[in-house]
Amino acid sequence: MTAARTDVDAIVVGSGPNGLAAAVTMARAGLSVRVYEKESHIGGGASTRELTLPGFLHDVCSAVHPMALASEFFRRFGLPERIGLAIPDISYGHPLPGGNAGIAWHDLERTVAGLGADGPAWRNLFTPLVEHSREVAELTGDQLLRIPAHPATLIRFGLRVLEQGSPLWNLRFSREVAPAMLTGVFAHSIRSLPSLATAGAGLTLATFAHSVGWPVPLGGSGSIIGALADDLVAHGGEIVTDSYIRSLDELPPARVVLLDVTPRALLRMAGEELPPGYRQMLRSFRYGNAVAKVDYALSDPVPWQNPELRSAGTVHVGGTRAEIARAENQVARGKHADDPYVLVSQPTLFDPSRAPEGRHVLWAYTHVPQNSGVDQQEHVTRQIERFAPGFRDTILAASSRTALDLENHDPNYVGGDIASGEVTMKQLLMRPVLSTDPWRTPLPGVYLCSSSTPPGPGVHGLCGWRAALSALRHEYGMTDGPDLSPGSKG
Template identity: 45%
Template sequence: MKKYDAIIIGSGPNGFAAAITLQQQGLSTLIVEGADTIGGGMRTKELTLPGFKHDVCSAIHPMAMASPFMRSLPLKEYGLEFTQATYAAAHPFDDGDSALLYNSLEATAQDLGVDAHTYKKWILPIIDRWESLALDTMGPLRFPRHPLDLAGFGLKALKPATWTAALFKTKKAKALWAGMAAHGIQPLSNWATSAIGLVLMAVGNRYGWPIPKGGSQSIADALAAYYLSLGGEMQTDLSVNNIAQLPEHTTLVLNMSPRQILQLQNTGLSDGYRRSLERFKQGMGVFKIDWALSDPTPFRDIRCKQAATVHLGNTFEEIANYEKHTHQGKILQKPFVLFAQPSQFDHSRAPEGKHTGWAYCHVPNGSTVDFTAEMETQIERFAPGFKDTILAKSTMNTVDIEAYNPNYVGGDINGGLMDIYQLYTRPTLSLTPYRTSNKNIYIASSSTPPGGGVHGMAGVHAARLILKDHFNIDVKL
């Protein structure tokens, strides 16, 4: 059997990022995937009716263009094409009005009225300095390359989202902020919950929230095509539970959650390291629905039809209350729903004249409660007549989501709770969290910094350590 310099378990964005980074330096690599198709969270399937293409996990990709790694790849040459909605995000209210995140700082600020100055004061420095901030924030704790830029960002990012909301005067600005910060999937009163909101707004104003033509699978397919062009190898439909199953290799990269790693046999991990992994905390899970629809969703505010993502939760107070109590394990009737209709911008997703709908809400980790009625009622609240457009649907509770992708433990799509204690010290308290107690095994998953999202940066950082530790190659970002 062939010996590889590195084997990577898992073909999600971080697995591909690690493999590509290693392969670019001339190493021999093999990606092993347990499912019968590649992609991890980047997969598209006909979940409802023939001809309706649904993104099984991620659908809208704010970080795909904002990631230094993703921007460095010639993926367009390998078939990847993005489209943009008129607005990155919309946030409708009961009165028929909406707050909007435009693909422009000036337009977003102007729409917020008296809060325009505050918005620009907080977001403009991040947009202007994103190139340096991305390198200093999308990775482990370390001395920053641009300390002043990072300090300015950190003073804002470490605040609880509730504190930041208090700086705004209008219902519009507060609610728009709540929807952004709630992507962190934790109570908005937690420290550092402002970080995700700031980043999503800034990259939305700078890059938009892009939608891959053909579905999220097209990102995986382009990554795979580029990786294979470098001489990399892949094997699907091989679920690894014992290292002995693998061909001979020098290093091993695990695009896996701590729970999966603990179940893997013959890793040679120390008892102390294993205990650290056992202490890793999971965040809330999600309940997801995909719909085949007869028509575009009839939002009261027609601008919502032209938004990549629609946040359905009404006011800041309503969203904050839902996230707080759901984190505590309670079941509420009006969920905060994240909704997208990619077929509005990519007509290949559905038969002519028809549409796809994609949505999820946060639920207690491991919950098997069916949120279908609650989510559809919440959409109907802002889009009367939505239920009449439903032709078919596919639902996934947290158990289904974990069964589909074992990295999503208890339905946790962020790879673990991203609170102040685990934002950078994940999955263990270490300045090099990609290393394990076995010098030949590394972790490159959303359970390492910078966490969830289609950006590949965890894989890049793990690969850079491998190159330095084992092959005396120093790769700069």
């Protein structure tokens, strides 16, 4: 364990993106900050490690980061000035039976051109959102109880969510490719389809695909964590590893405590110190279904049947809109899908340093019921092989983790729920409580800063940043957040 001082202004528990965003913000405000991390390495789900063979660097959880360039926190932090970000020309691809595929180019008009008769409908759906993508990011990255700063964009976005989140979702399209592409993005939310929550999250991600892009961090997701940790240390902060905090009583005195943990963990850590009503709201917080993950070391790139997919940063595997909806709805009913939806990325297409020369890493998720202990490696391999014949022959090694394995790695993934809380309309309003300041707990100086708070899941740092701003305002009377830009002293 790293040696630690006894005098500190702010303590952060958890060194994931949100915990470190909170720590950086507090340190930039001139406070002494200490971060406690239960593992021997930092980053949580945003770390990068050898999981299969020596020299093959895999992202432990997240690999592609649609929010990295859209996040207000990372814009202020100047993330692109600190690390390398590869932005693929093809944000995501979607294979379909028979060798056809939908291609979502970073360029909206190029995407439209490839969709034939449904191209104009795609343009009409996305042009108003792409032209106001920063406003979309602010709307979806903010606390929903606040008065929206961009009402016109909210109306445009809301109408599209109502359409694509309802049984009307096929009305604007006449072919199968465009609906399948949208469904592949909507399915990121691990919910039944269609639904308003999945449509809202999916349209946001799809908008970023045509605006800022879906970047792949060079060196892996751990490079984002490294940039945050470097900035924290440069401003006097410290990180204590191998330190699992199970109770608030284990922490030294500090004016502010920011917890990058779930409501379930907060209940355990604070116990009877919390008021009964608040405890009941935390107990009512629901966790969603889960993922099972497979990482592959490959001898060659994935041999997708459609050659355009071989340049895609992300591939959504599962077939038609109806097939993906069927698979996701099976999971929503507590079953393992017969033909699962699989989210795939091959970072070495854009960052060869992640594997030995000529070799590749492949990252894959599939969705499973909460608390699943069923290994999904064969299901994932078979589904990729369906659209990439010969894929099995490229596999040198694989590392497979069940939903329960993922929770064992990171307790914030309750039952394998990587969103740290079910993404529903109710829980977007009550995350975890109905409040204009949901990061602040009833305990003096204690704040919640995990993905269980607004705006929810994703590697964007916004939960931690907003929790820190709340703490600075309430505990120190600072109404303006500190300068986070590179080179600034805060």
